[in-house]
Amino acid sequence: MNVTEMCAARREELLGMWVERFISSYPLQSAGFMRTSTDPFANPVGQTTRASLGVLFDAVIGLDASPRQVKAALDDLIRLRAVQDFTPSQAVGPLFLLKDILRTALLDPDSAEPKGRMGQSGREELPRARPSAGEILDGCFEAEARLDSLALLALDLYAADRERIFRMRVDEVKRAQSSLLRWAQRQGLSPEGSGNSCSGEGNA
Amino acid sequence: MxxxxxxxxxxxxxxxxxxxxxxxxxxxxxxxxxxxxxxxxxxxxxxxxxxxxxxxxxxxxxxxxxxxxxxxxxxxxxxxxxxxxxxxxxxxxxxxxxxxxxxxxxxxxxxxxxxxxxxxxxxxxxxxxxxxxxxxxxxxxxxxxxxxxxxxxxxxxxxxxxxxxxxxxxxxxxxxxxxxxxxxxxxxxxxxxxSNWIMDPVSNCNRTGNHLGIQPHAMKEIVEFLCDDIETITGIRIDPPFNEKGHEILFITPSGDYFADPGIYTFMGYLMLFHELGLDYTLSTYASEGGNFGSFVSFDVAKKLNAKMYAEAERLGSKWILGGECGHMWRVVNQYMATYNGPTPPNLEQPVSPITGTVFKNAAATKMVHIAEFTADLIHHDKLNLRPERNNHIITTWHDSCNPARGMGLLEEPRAVLRAVCNNFVEMPEHTIREETFCCGSGSGLNTEEIMDIRMRGGFPRANALRYVADKHNVNWMACVCALDRAALPPLTEYWVPEVTVSGLHELVANALVMKGEIPRTMDMRQEDLPFPDPEPEEPETQEPEEIGTGAATEPKSEEDA
Incomplete structure (x- = not known):
């Protein structure tokens, strides 16, 4: 058994801990609701977080992952957190907390993988040999390096999201008076209408 | 350390x-x-x-x-x-x-x-x-x-x-x-x-009539530009009446439809529909804002702004009021108008569609009919020549705007219209539509750019449901019947579901509407190429005699134009 398999075997537990770290970034009174409601439309923040982290978790522990899917999942997560009143570090920070979770799970000799799982054949599988400490350490470093790549990608996405917001703010102002700008241009006025104002305000 | x-x-x-x-x-x-x-x-x-x-x-x-x-x-x-x-x-x-x-x-x-x-x-x-x-x-x-x-x-x-x-x-x-x-x-x-975003429009509506404070002459010229666009698209010149007395219908729509993108395309749709029907109507530069910015902040201010609709209908001697696609305008009309400013002026009568003869009993108190009701009735009576294939590149969903949906129960009429003008219609998931619809996140005067982040997270549940149908059914369009939505949803979709375009209902009606004497359509209302342009004219009932024979296939036609 290698590190990827060790983590995959405890996926629900470890992923749950990671999701929990994200949800703890929300207020106490709200976090309970986010944990319990599983309807993606009634609890969109909780469920988006959970679904995205599921994909990212598999990628970090070294399962095969399509880059497109991983990026989409990270995009969903970061797009959400980029507008949620967090500082940038709060928005992406909980990504890093998976490191602690994996280290504790893998390096703590007491937290071995669950024994005697039922295999797909229906027969009880024998616990497979635990990798050596060196192998675990190597696997851990690899997982952490993959997580670092995700964090870098998250930085790109976060910055792009913020830039999009500011561009939208400008576009909205233009859109709100599109036909007025066109009118002003035909009158030979600058869009600012500095000369001859057509608005009631200017004539007031 | x-x-x-x-x-x-x-x-x-x-x-x-x-x-x-x-x-x-x-x-x-x-x-x-x-x-x-x-x-x-x-x-x-x-x-x-x-x-x-x-x-x-x-x-x-x-x-x-x-x-x-x-x-x-x-x-x-x-x-x-x-x-x-x-x-x-x-x-x-x-x-x-x-x-x-x-x-x-x-x-x-x-x-x-x-x-x-x-x-x-x-x-x-x-x-x-x-x-x-x-x-x-x-x-x-x-x-x-x-x-x-x-x-x-x-x-x-x-x-x-x-x-x-x-x-x-x-x-x-x-x-x-x-x-x-x-x-x-x-x-x-x-x-x-x-808030400035609310009170500035309130002041403008109070003083001039529309939310930007555009004076009547400029407003009329802006509408003429839109008529130029209609002529480019359809070959038909429309000259809508302004402030004219003695017309049967006074048409009032939110002023965002006159000035803001993409509301202007919906406004062009209204004008084309009225022209095609030969409707006896007038626009007004005084009652040029159906939406009521006052209703966001104060019942007294809402009453004051609402009053001009009846005042103008009385001055112009209209028989009833047709209202455009708006949200909170309709909550005010349905829930407050009769108390605020009733009873209606004596010249107003129970609205009857001059085309179908339908009596709008639901409008007996206010004498105001929502254009989605009006058009749905036309379609129900088969009074419009529609070619929904022109919208075949669109897979649309329907956003129930909060106020018409929850405030007046306008649920089926817009859907009936949408189905008639667009062949691909997909509903968003249950509990996110109809009475349970999620807000755009920017209603009630929150549609201001300085709180864009708040709006984005407030609109996330709406966008999340939209995203679901976009991923699952390739939805690329969201139609709605509210001017604030038409302003608020474009940034919302740009952030969360960039592949989706937002429009009003009558923009899609206008795309599909076959008008008497029109040129074969190659462009939609936004003057973008139609992926499914009109074929060579063949329906004799929609063609003027002189056009038969000159209407070549679309491509040669556009070459001639070029």
Whole structure:
């Protein structure tokens, strides 16, 4: 058994801990609701977080992952957190907390993988040999390096999201008076209408 | 020497959401979570005597010296005037049914955005001043004394409610949070505190007639530009009447349709439809804003702005009023207009469609018909020549705008129209549409750019449902029947579901509408190439004689044009 398999075997537990770290970034009174409601439309923040982290978790522990899917999942997560009143570090920070979770799970000799799982054949599988400490350490470093790549990608996405917001703010102002700008241009006025104002305000 | 913290320590050290009770958590006013204040001149012009200069981020908001008395009296007066307010203050049992129904709570997960807690921001003050238990027991009874911090909290949180009333739908007592929000904003107005994005349009509508304060001559010229565009697209020249007396119908639409993209395309759709029907109507530059910006902040201001619709209908001698695609305009019309400004002027009659003869009994009181009802009736009676294939590149969904859906039950009519003009229609998931529709996140005057982040998270539940149908059914269009939606949804989709275009209903009607004497259509209303342009003319009933034979296939035709 290698590190990827060790983590995959405890996926629900470890992923749950990671999701929990994200949800703890929300207020106490709200976090309970986010944990319990599983309807993606009634609890969109909780469920988006959970679904995205599921994909990212598999990628970090070294399962095969399509880059497109991983990026989409990270995009969903970061797009959400980029507008949620967090500082940038709060928005992406909980990504890093998976490191602690994996280290504790893998390096703590007491937290071995669950024994005697039922295999797909229906027969009880024998616990497979635990990798050596060196192998675990190597696997851990690899997982952490993959997580670092995700964090870098998250930085790109976060910055792009913020830039999009500011561009939208400008576009909205233009859109709100599109036909007025066109009118002003035909009158030979600058869009600012500095000369001859057509608005009631200017004539007031 | 201190050591660099780990990420876990760093995140733990940043001020997390406090574990204290909500009453002990003071609201923070910082850029991005407040609307810019209205200019004192604007408010003074509207008769708000306590208008003053203030800046939300300042410690001192320059409130009048006796502001506590003003607030006490303001609340007392409203408790006497609105029995609903008194009931809403007393009846809530804090069951929490509303809590997770608010899109702002779902998007922000901030407990003060739960409708119950938002109402509690006012209710706690009410308890202190107006209930015995609150007076005697104070905090134990959920009461607190009003202070300047609470005023700031109100300005922040009551401007994070879009008055969509989704929570009211689920409240076992039917507590109308929208009404509470309006009343608190009204009380804040008494201290001279209001948002610029709302009060500027209020002032413009009050003074000039439309929300941008465009004067009649400019407004008429702008409509002429739109008619130029219609001519380019259809080959038909339309010259809509303005302020003319003696027409059967006065048409009033939100002024966003005249000036804002993409509302203008819907407006062009109205004009084309009316032209095709030969409707006897007039536009008005005075009653040129159907939407009622006053309804966001004050019942009195709403009444004043609403009055001009009947005043203009009376002056022009119209028989009834046809209203354009708008949201809150229709809640005001359905719920408040008769009380505000009824009875209707004597020249107004129960609306009857001149094309189908349908009597709009639902409009017996207000004499106002929503254009979705009007067009659905036309389609039902097969009075329109439609070619929905022109919209075949569109896979659309329908966004039920809060006010028409929840405020007047306009659910089936727009869908009937949409199905008739567009072959591909997909509903968003159950519990996110119809009466349970999610708000755009920018209603009730929150449609201002400085709180774009709040709007994005408030609109996330809507976008999340849209995203689902976009991923699953390749939906690339969202139609709606509200001018604020047409302004608010484009940034929302740009952020969350960029592949989706937002439009009004009658933009799609206009695409599909086959007009007598029109040229073969190669462009949609936005003058973008139609992927499925009209074939060589062959339906004899839609062609003028001289055009037969000249209408070549689309490509040669466009070459000729070039």
């Amino acid at each position: 201190p050591k660099m913290p780990t990420p876990a320590e760093l995140l733990a050290a940043t001020p997390a959401f406090p574990a204290k009770g909500w009453m002990d958590v003071k609201s923070e006013i910082r850029p991005g979570n407040y609307c810019y204040p209205a200019k004192p001149d604007t408010l003074l012009g509207l008769g708000f005597k306590r208008a003053h200069a203030w800046a939300p981020e300042d410690q001192d908001w320059n409130l009048p010296a006796n502001w506590e008395d003003i607030m006490y009296n303001a609340l007392k007066e409203r408790l006497d005037k609105h029995r609903s307010l008194k009931v809403f203050m007393d009846v809530c049992v804090r069951c929490g049914a509303c809590a997770d129904k608010c899109h702002f709570f779902l998007g922000t997960n901030d407990p003060k955005n739960m409708p119950v807690l938002r109402a509690e921001l006012l209710r706690s003050v009410y308890r202190k001043d107006f209930t015995l238990a609150g007076r005697l027991l104070g905090k134990v009874a959920g009461a607190r004394r009003l202070d300047a911090g609470i005023i700031k909290e109100w300005y922040s949180y009551f401007y994070q409610c879009s008055e969509c009333r989704r929570c009211s739908l689920y409240c076992p007592y039917g507590i109308d949070t929208a009404e509470l929000t309006v009343l608190v904003r009204e009380m804040l107005l008494e201290l001279g505190l209001a």
